[in-house]
Amino acid sequence: MPTQEVLSAQDHGLYTTSTGAPVAEPYAAQRIGLTGPLLLQDFHHIDLLAHFDRERIPERVVHAKGAGAHGVFKVTHDITDLSCASLFSKVGNEAPLTIRFSTVGGESGSADTARDPRGFAVKIKTDQGNLDWVFNNTPVFFIRDPAKFPHFIHTQKRDPQTHLKDADMFWDYLSQNPESIHQVMILFSDRGTPDGFYMHGYSGHTLKFVNADGNFHYVQIHLRREGGARSLDNDTAVKLGGTNPDYATEQLFTEIELGKFPTWNVFVQTMSAQQAEKFRYNILDLTKIWPHKEFPLRPVGQIVLNKNVQNYFAEIEQAAFSPSHLVPGVEPSADPVLQSRLFSYPDTHRHRLGTNYGQLPVNAPVAPVANFQRDGAMAFNNQGFRPNYQSSLSPLQYKRKPYQDVKHEIWLGDANTDLSFITELDFEQPRALWEKVFNETDKEHFVYNVAGHLGGVKSPVVKARQLSVFTAVSKDLGERLAKAINHAPVAPLKVKSASEAVRFQFKAAA
Ligand code: HEM
Known part of the structure; x- marks a missing residue:
């Protein structure tokens, strides 16, 4: 102060x-x-x-509670073979950035330590415009069918009548949509209650990097906290939720004030279109990870948070992050959830902040804006005397080489009503978490964490159905959970075989 x-x-x-x-x-x-x-x-x-x-603006419909800071992105490794983004054109390049971390389901005054995924949103101001990475601290997500998102979120929020959070709603949704199980396994481990913002960040979605020759790779982006991720156990998180609901916000601000700058190393996993066709899972399904052994992390750069905000509202609350804020050389994949998000964020920004949200200082790019958008409420940068139509004095247009490898991304077909279904493939990665990744303490904590929540469900149908999902992950897990909530063991959920799974569908043209 x-x-x-x-x-x-x-x-x-x-x-x-x-x-x-x-x-x-x-x-x-x-x-x-x-x-x-x-x-x-x-x-x-x-x-x-x-x-x-008129002081209040709508809080974010999700991710309402958050904290943030400013910092810098430094390019540490050459990836010009992957992306032609000017940010990556030279090792040593730097760009200023703003970050916002958040919980998902709670209101803007809710506890930082809630069991919830954490949002991890980064706005990098490059000389080719803003590059936003709107990530989570988990590499997977609950859904792969975008129309489920509002349903899913409603069940994590308040009941329309009681205005209470409701364990029945929560598990009713999850048990009917078992593609969520991979994320549920992470959420109910101690990773679901990170210690402040000592956490990694993941694109979750597959993105595309395009190089100067017009060749593209599919990529997943990983932001790894230096010093590692840290978690709280359930009881500590619950206690802090009552005694210091702003625990993480305070920790972030204090560390930066003390000059202990939080740092993340940035990596990519890459996949060629040909590798994508042969991959066991659909790369457009964000309930799956790409195993590191097959697709190792390749270093790109570093994020350092070195500056606290002067004014929280102006610099964090008004920040408008969107997966559609991209620069040449970084493109979205056809993942339907990502495609939905490309629309949803700028739409909510227009509602939450107004038409000219992009001109607010925290959102304004360092690259000059030259287009034909004019006027509207609160137009700060109305582009002076520049013509407001495509005239002979209009700005130059950016030229980029056409894709070399377009045959992998030619979309043809009828309008199709698409909805995924569950197969044995959906249980492989959650099962590996239980059997290979979790040690005995992790397992005990997991059972304790789930039992404390699922045990509160009133509906016997919902309880049994969710137990059948856990039993399909592992008989051992199902039995331990049933015992912990005083329920008889249940049979595993029946699902289609792995061979019926819809795999990566856009094969090279014959
Ligand atoms: C169909 C799926 C999704 C939809 C429709 C959706 C929609 C939204 C909306 C409307 C907001 C509020 C934005 C604002 O007011 O500025 C938001 C925030 C956010 N979402 Fe999503 N979301 C989806 C999935 C995801 C996924 C898969 C991730 C991560 C991989 C994610 C990460 C975030 C983050 C980090 C924020 C907070 C941004 C900030 O700090 O301002 N969302 N989402």
């Missing part, structure tokens, strides 16, 4: 109306006589109240 002397030096210490006119007494209001009604002529008083009445 700046001292009184610093503040006074900055703003001359003179109290004014919003039009800059000095006012003698901030607390005073004009009225008739000593006890009469107030006067409409008192601009100061009306200015004060009218602005106060």
